[in-house]
Amino acid sequence: xxxxxxxxxxxxxxxxxxxxxxxxxxxxxxxxxxxxxxxxxxxxxxxxxxxxxxxxxxxxxxxxxxxxxxxxxxxxxxxxxxxxxxxxxxxxxxxxxxxxxxxxxxxxxxxxxxxxxxxxxxxxxxxxxxxxxxxxxxxxxxxxxxxxxxxxxxxxxxxxxxxxxxxxxxxxxxxxxxxxxxxxxxxxxxxxxxxxxxxxxxxxxxxxxxxxxxxxxxxxxxxxxxxxxxxxxxxxxxxxxxxxxxxxxxxxxxxxxxxxxxxxxxxxxxxxxxxxxxxxxxxxxxxxxxxxxxxxxxxxxxxxxxxx
Numbered sequence: 001x002x003x004x005x006x007x008x009x010x011x012x013x014x015x016x017x018x019x020x021x022x023x024x025x026x027x028x029x030x031x032x033x034x035x036x037x038x039x040x041x042x043x044x045x046x047x048x049x050x051x052x053x054x055x056x057x058x059x060x061x062x063x064x065x066x067x068x069x070x071x072x073x074x075x076x077x078x079x080x081x082x083x084x085x086x087x088x089x090x091x092x093x094x095x096x097x098x099x100x101x102x103x104x105x106x107x108x109x110x111x112x113x114x115x116x117x118x119x120x121x122x123x124x125x126x127x128x129x130x131x132x133x134x135x136x137x138x139x140x141x142x143x144x145x146x147x148x149x150x151x152x153x154x155x156x157x158x159x160x161x162x163x164x165x166x167x168x169x170x171x172x173x174x175x176x177x178x179x180x181x182x183x184x185x186x187x188x189x190x191x192x193x194x195x196x197x198x199x200x201x202x203x204x205x206x207x208x209x210x211x212x213x214x215x216x217x218x219x220x221x222x223x224x225x226x227x228x229x230x231x232x233x234x235x236x237x238x239x240x241x242x243x244x245x246x247x248x249x250x251x252x253x254x255x256x257x258x259x260x261x262x263x264x265x266x267x268x269x270x271x272x273x274x275x276x277x278x279x280x281x282x283x284x285x286x287x288x289x290x291x292x293x294x295x296x297x298x299x300x301x302x303x304x305x306x307x308x
Contacts, residue, residue, distance in 0.1 A: 013046035101128035
């Protein structure tokens with residue numbers, strides 16, 4: 001089964017990267033790749049991620065060379081398991097770069113990290129990120145989850161966070177990025193950042209403001225309740241007039257097992273509440289008491305229905 005957190009743009013990048021390893025690749029294919037790469041900055045970001053992972057993944061290379069010499073290269077055959085290293089398909093490893101993350105936190109956990117430049121990062125629940133620091137830039141890849149960045153000033157080395165289809169460059173000290181699937185939210189707590197997303201002009205986001213973006217679209221800047229934005233750092237989840245489907249998606253990040261909304265007519269019920277991030281079961285119980293819903297929690301999954 002494909003990991004639902006895999007970015008489809010990144011998956012395309014991995015497919016192209018595998019193809020481009022073939023020295024005998026046709027001119028038409030190379031032209032198609034050049035057009036794909038040039039069509040969106042997100043494609044360039046994803047391809048660079050795939051290239052960097054390949055350089056770190058030494059086990060794949062001998063297996064790939066053996067496979068390449070034995071038959072014609074086909075993107076789908078490779079990604080569907082043509083390459084195998086021990087018992088683990090290389091396709092799975094390549095398509096899950098978070099497996100090679102430099103830092104990660106577990107479900108319901110938080111982790112504070114001091115970076116080589118003096119900056120700090122606080123990782124929220126189920127978060128993974130990797131560092132790409134060089135002499136001329138400080139680059140971080142947020143694979144999934146949420147992280148608060150407190151940036152040490154270094155004018156000759158820009159501090160950039162890649163999350164999904166966007167790059168956020170620090171123009172000051174403190175900002176938060178949340179990446180769930182292909183959907184990202186950038187919140188600025190102090191000073192400002194510059195967001196580059198696809199082909200749009202860079203967007204400057206100042207303290208107290210927030211923006212959401214997905215693979216192809218970016219929302220409008222809007223003011224944010226900083227107490228709500230920072231609540232997770234104090235072990236709380238704060239919702240103010242949020243739809244039930246959003247609340248359940250957020251609660252799911254703090255538990256083992258899915259939360260399944262079995263009745264779509266309940267999705268937009270507004271919720272205002274504060275929950276403890278270590279007590280997702282109790283949060284579901286509270287929702288069932290306050291809203292016209294019932295919850296059946298099996299431990300492996302929780303099902304949310306309408307009350308009869």
